[in-house]
Every structure is written in structure tokens, then in C-alpha cells.
Amino acid sequence: MQVIEAMVKSVRVCSPEDNLAKVAAIMWEGACGALPVVDAAGTVASIITDRDVCIAVGTRSARAADVRVKDVSLPRVFTCSAADDVQQALQTMVAQNVRRLPVVDARGKILGILSIDDLIRCSKESARGGAISYCEVVLATKAILAGRALGHEHPHAELIAV
Numbered sequence: 001m002q003v004i005e006a007m008v009k010s011v012r013v014c015s016p017e018d019n020l021a022k023v024a025a026i027m028w029e030g031a032c033g034a035l036p037v038v039d040a041a042g043t044v045a046s047i048i049t050d051r052d053v054c055i056a057v058g059t060r061s062a063r064a065a066d067v068r069v070k071d072v073s074l075p076r077v078f079t080c081s082a083a084d085d086v087q088q089a090l091q092t093m094v095a096q097n098v099r100r101l102p103v104v105d106a107r108g109k110i111l112g113i114l115s116i117d118d119l120i121r122c123s124k125e126s127a128r129g130g131a132i133s134y135c136e137v138v139l140a141t142k143a144i145l146a147g148r149a150l151g152h153e154h155p156h157a158e159l160i161a162v
Helices: 020-030 050-058 086-096 116-122 134-149
Strands: 034-038 044-049 100-104 110-115
Touching (some): 044 050, 044 100, 086 116, 110 116
Antiparallel strands (some): 100 110
């Protein structure tokens, strides 16, 4: 199964210059927990999660409207392509300890987003015919959670708590 078959295609985004109040509003309106951060050229530069917003606001003496995405989001992002196999995307999630991957084209432009939730939704009891199995998704989720329990969730936590 390819990523294009599981990904969410209508993705809301934000810019590095947006403030966290705007990001929270976009997430609320879009019922999503993460936004790809797109630079002026339209390339995915990072990703910001609802958790990033909460921690940033909770650890600063500043209003959400006064904190910019570029001051909070990590300076890197892990992505996949629409043509990638979902197994490959799942391996990236586990290896990088993330639950979401922006899906980009060859130029780095956003096409969609793939989350562990999407993989759960499209998983099957067995992995026949290129499908991803329940077991594979559960084991991957457990590995991601184990990494978080070991304190590997945010390798650049200093960017969030200033």
C-alpha cells in the first residue's frame, strides 16, 4: 500500500512567522493536532504540534500571540513521499520517534500528511496484498511511546522552553 492511499490530502499549514495564537486557531478549526510549517517558497520546513504550542506557552511569560512558530518548531522535519510504501513511512516514524509525517513532492511542497492514526485506520488484520497489519501499527506505536518514556520525544527541548 502506498502512502497516497492512507494520507490526509487536505492539510492546513502555517508559516514560521505565524504566532501561536493563530496556530492554535488553525488547529481548532481544522480539528488537527499538527501543522506543517511552510516557508516563503512553499517548502515544508518543519512541523508544529498542539503539544509544542502548549509547552511553549506554558513555559514562557508570554502570550501565545507574542510567540512565533519559528521560535518553537524544530529546525528539521522528517517527511515521506506519496509513492512511498506505508511500511517505509512507518519505519521512519519509529526511527525518528514521530507520529506524523508531512507528505511532500520532489520539490518539498506539501501534498498531505500521514499520521499513525491514518495507519491504524487503514490497517488490516493481516498484511496480505501490501496492506499494513494491526500488529505492525501497534508495535510501531509502542516503540514510539517507549522512546518518549525514555525522554527522546523532543531532542531539541531547549527550543521550546526558553
